[in-house]
Amino acid sequence: MRFDSSRLAKSKALRGPVILPAAIVMASLIAGAAFLQARGNKADPARAVEQAVAEAFRIAPTLESFVTHPDTWWPDTLNAEDLLPARVLKKVAVAPGDTLMQLLTDAGAEPGESQAAINxxxxxxNPRRLxxxxxxxxxxxxNDADSYRLFEMSLSPSIEREVSxxxxxxxxxxxxxxxxxxxxRARVAGEIEDSLYNAGINAGLSNSLLGELIRIFSYDVDFQREVQTGDRFELFFERHYDDQGKTVKTGRIVGASMTLSGRELRYYLYQPSDGGEADYFTPTGSSVRKALLRTPIDGARLTSGFGMRRHPILGFSLMHKGVDFGAATGTPIQAAGDGTVEMAxxxxxxxxxxxxKHGNGYATAYAHMxxxxVKTGQRVRQGQIIGAVGSTGRSTGPHLHYEVMVNGKQVNPAGVRFPSGRKLEGKEYERFRKHVEGMDREMRGTPVMALLNRQD
Known part of the structure; x- marks a missing residue:
């Protein structure tokens, strides 16, 4: 594509219709400006306008030269390629089913250079971790006059790391x-008005931090029944921030409490000196971890409890030997405890x-996924994702049907006292107690903040 500037001057016929009107317009603008300036300077406005008009018609031949002889103002021809930028920036996002090779070639890279960049x-x-x-x-x-080639590819696998x-x-x-x-370390607190989730978001918590809070307390708290309006929560956690003070990432929760109907539950993160796994403990040194989770799914609502009910499909009363949690299709389901998959x-x-199948005669079941x-015979850890919510089988809508079995018999999960985890004793407990005292002092000395600019 080429641009021919000589087209601007087709004939001398342009001189009359173009030059005279242009000179008149130019003279009017200059005269108006001169008149205003003369008044401001208390000079003779008439004399100023006269001089301005003369100047306008003096430079009119310059305008005539521009129109009739443009080659003296720019080259005869102007290549469109000369206007192309040296580099072009594109941003793409990974969609379900995308490969890095596909993203690069769709963006305009040649297959050969795309493969070389990926290698x-x-x-x-590892591109598989996208x-x-x-x-x-x-x-x-x-690259050439009218083509481009891939020069750089960059991405950030995490907030702290950029790869190019x-x-x-x-x-x-x-x-x-x-x-x-x-x-x-930052401290955030809030009061529950309608739900823990909304209270957490209003306090500035990210979804990941809020999910961790729920996980920590899920061993002892039935979030469907026990959380009431007016209950409170408090978190003490690691905060990563930039030089402007903006929070770019939140780390581990090191201390947390919930006050439910006047009953306070307070937990502390502690690393035992004997090399045991870091875990959350009560002030008395008992691990909050239990053998099984009461609620193996985050953000769900209890839609049907354990016991007799009128079956929504069959139409008659039937013993409901589990609990149902309503949630959107695809919501992750966690293993309630360590164990071996008996059936999948x-x-x-x-x-x-x-x-x-868990230890000590316990088993759990998950339906309508x-x-x-997971596969039959596979070992799983507590909290591991084993599937997703669905509406398969005899179901009226997406939900998780969850059962707890003791010695082969279904029992009400809300009424089971699950075995507790580790209990700190002796010198280990004394070490833990000093850790708690120091943590409490640090928490009291840290003002409650609004965690703005939160990151997931």
């Missing part, structure tokens, strides 16, 4: 940058079904 990236980051929604920045550089691949003389080379942030597959009216994440 180089492996030195710093997550849905991950943003990738691509820079293309001008840049074209070099011998191909592509990968590098990474580690960002360092300031770290302190289709189970009649239960639909997609998983049953896990949309997909399974």
């Amino acid at each position: 180089a990236l492996h030195a710093k980051f 997550k849905i929604g991950q943003e990738i920045t691509l820079t293309f550089e001008r 691949v840049v074209r070099a003389d011998d191909g592509f080379r990968a590098s990474e940058t580690i960002r360092e942030f300031n770290v302190d 597959g289709w189970n009649g009216a239960y639909g997609q079904y998983v049953r896990i 949309s997909r399974l994440g």
Whole structure:
């Protein structure tokens, strides 16, 4: 594509209709400005306007020269390619089913250079670990007159780390940058008006931090029944922030409390000196971890309890030997405890079904799942994702049917006292007690903050 400037001057016929009106307009503008300036300076306005008009018609031939002889003002021809930028920036996001190769080629990279860039990236980051929604920045550089080639690809696998691949003389080379942030501890508190989730969000908690709070207390708290309006919560946690004080990431919860109907539950994160796993303990040194979770799903609502009920499909009263939690299809389901998967597959009216055998005669079952994440015979850990909520089998809508069995018999999960975890004793307990005293002093000395600019 080329631009011919000579088209501006087709004939001398332009001189009359273009030059005279242009000179008149120019004279009017200059005269008006001169008149105003003369009044401001207390000079003779008439004399100023006369001089301005003369100046306008003096430079009119210059305008005539521009129109009739444009080649003296710019080159005869102007290539459109001369206006193209040296580099072009594109941002793409990973969607379900995308591959990095597909993203690069769809953005305009040649297959060969896309593969070379991906091969180089492996030195710093495995492309298979790309997550849905991950943003990738691509820079293309001008190659020939009207073509571009991939110059750089960069992405941030985490808030602290950026990985990039840049074209070099011998191909592509990968590098990474580690960002360092300031770290302190922050304290957030709130009062529940309608739900713990809304109270947490209003207090500035991220979804991940709020989910961790629920997980910590899920051993002892029935979030469907025990949480009431006026109850309170408090968190003490690690906060990573930049030089402007903006929170860029939240870390572990090191202390937390909930006050439910006047009853306070307070837990502390503690690393035993004997090399045991760091866990949350009560002020008396008892681990909050129990053998089984009462609620193996986050953010769900209890839709049907344990006991006799009128079956929504069959139409007559029937013993409901579990509890139902309503949640959206695809909501992750956790293993309630450590154990071995006894069954994973289709189970009649239960639909997609998983049953896990735990120790001491306990077992749990999960029904109506949309997909399974485990196989029969597989070992699982407490909190591990084993599938997702669905509506398979005899079901009227997406929900999790959850059963707890003791010695092969279904029991009401709300009425079971699950075995507790570790109990700190002797010198270990004395060490823990000093840790709690120091933590309490630090918490009292840290003002409650509004965690703005929160990050997930």
